[in-house]
Amino acid sequence: MSDKMQNVETILPFGTFLKPLVASSKVLTPSDLKNALARKGIFLSSSNKEETLPLLLTSLLSPKEFEELKEKQKVKEAIPxxxxxxxxxxxxxxxxxxxxxxxxxxxxxxxxxxxxxxxxxxxxxxxxxxxxxxxxxxxxxxxxxxxxxxxxxxxxxxxxxxxxxxxxxxxxxxxxxxxxxxxxxxxxxxxxxxxxxxxxxESVIEDEKGTEIKFGDFTNSSRINFLLNFVDDSLDIGATFTFDEITNIEISLDSEVGETLPEDFKWMEHRVSNMKFEGKALHETDILKDNKYHPSLVISLLKINYKFKTRSNSGECIVEIEFPTKRGQTLPEPHSEFLFKFSNIKCKDKINTKSAKQMLYRTFDIFKEECYKKTTRQFEDKE
Known part of the structure; x- marks a missing residue:
């Protein structure tokens, strides 16, 4: 093993060696880079990466400054x-x-x-x-x-x-x-x-902008309705998924509801901003089953257990469905797009796990569309 590898813990990167950290992903925002320079006494009117990056690369960071940038960069990824x-x-x-x-x-x-x-x-x-x-x-x-x-x-x-x-x-x-x-x-x-x-x-589509499922497209009630439609596995037209239970929920109290808050939630006003529940069969709790609570709640994430069966495999899986929230914020922004990921897939046939995983992602994509269509129909009927 080379000395360079052995002593890497004592090396403070600079110049081109620092570039992989400060240029890497959007986790380090333009403001993060600008603020890092400001703490070194270098002040810029612009947050443009083309201006901040060269200055950072020609600066010597202290151990503390390097650690702060590394902490900001840490992010969960790898799971598609x-x-x-x-x-x-x-x-x-x-x-x-x-x-x-x-x-x-x-x-x-x-x-x-x-x-x-x-x-x-x-x-x-x-x-x-x-x-x-x-x-x-x-x-x-x-x-x-x-x-x-x-x-x-x-x-x-x-x-x-x-x-x-x-x-x-x-x-x-x-x-x-x-x-x-x-x-x-x-x-x-x-x-x-x-x-x-x-x-x-090529005149193949009508509009290149397209439409996606966004956080701001819903009221609190219709958003919860949409997320809970994933409990209804009859909407999976491929008959791949069988619902088991909801095990995780992230809930925030809508601060704009004010006096219309249910009496059960009054004590949380101005005290609780975000709640995370973990357990078993959370879909059977009153907070999800009783519609009277829905107008005052913002649910941004559910973790759902399913059993699945494809042509070549079967097993169990955990799906996380969410409207992502930016770091440092309590609620998703209105334009936050709905996404999902399989945080765990257990296949009986381990040889075909990769192909099963690909099939599950594509099938759940169609399942999601049917859940959204049902929500749209339900709330159009109410109007």
Whole structure:
């Protein structure tokens, strides 16, 4: 083992060695970098990364300053998260016909790369999957260097993919993004924007903006209704999932409700901002079952246990569904997009675990759409 590896704990990185930390992901925001410089007596009017990054790289950080940046950088990733957008399909052609146009998109043109700490590898161009000409997938990996990790974990690989599926009967096109790191989340966002632009130019979709399920689209009651629809496994048209129980909930009290708070919650006003419940069969508790509580509650996350059965596998899984909340905030922002991830999958046939996992993500994506449609119908009827 080299001396460099042995003494890494005593090395304080600077210059290009510091770049993987300060340039890595959106966890370190432009404000974080600007504030780090301000603490060193370097004040800028702009938070632009192109201005703050070079100054940080030519500065010497103290051990305390380095540790503070590392703490900000720590984030849960690796488990794939999935979200989607929907578009109106405007032709009668199969989706496979547009694949050659989509495969002309160059990921190298999506952004400036000199400020990044990763490279893209193993790009698989758009092609059909499940022997279906109306389902396309592309995938890639990134190799990232991250000084916040232990020495042997500083270089890591993260997978990402884009699925495009067409429901010809409903003239509905869904583009789904699967990412496992902040960098791949950002890349997928840029890639989907470019894909939608190509589809619009080719008159395949009506509007390149698309629609997604966002936190601000709901009232407190309709949002809870949407999340609880995932208990109804009859909405899973593929009959893959069988609901077991809800084991985790994140709830906040809506501070704007004021005098309309149920008497049971009055004591929490101005005292409790966020509550996390862990247990068994939480879907049977009054706080979820009784509609009178729903207008004053904001639920942003549920963890749900299912049993599943596919053509080639079966087992149990845990799905987290959420509207993500930014670091330091109590509630999700109105534009926070719904996403889900399988935090645990136990397959009886361990050989086919990877293919089962891919199938579960795609099937749950369709399940999610049916839950949203049911919520929309329910609250349209009430109006």
């Amino acid at each position: 998260k999935r979200k989607s957008k929907n578009y109106i399909y405007t032709t009668d052609d199969d989706l496979i016909k547009i694949a050659p146009k989509l495969n002309k998109i160059r990921m190298a043109d999506l952004k400036k790369w000199e400020l990044e700490n990763y490279e893209i590898t193993d790009i698989n161009l758009f092609s059909s999957y499940e022997s279906n000409n109306n389902k396309l997938q592309m995938s890639y990996k990134i190799i990232r260097t991250d000084l916040t990790k232990d020495w042997f974990d500083q270089v890591s690989m993260h997978e990402a993919s884009i699925d495009i599926s067409l429901n010809k009967n409903e003239k509905s096109l869904m583009i789904s993004s699967e990412h496992s790191a902040e960098e791949t989340r950002e890349l997928n966002t840029l890639l989907i924007k470019k894909v939608a632009s190509v589809l619009k130019e």
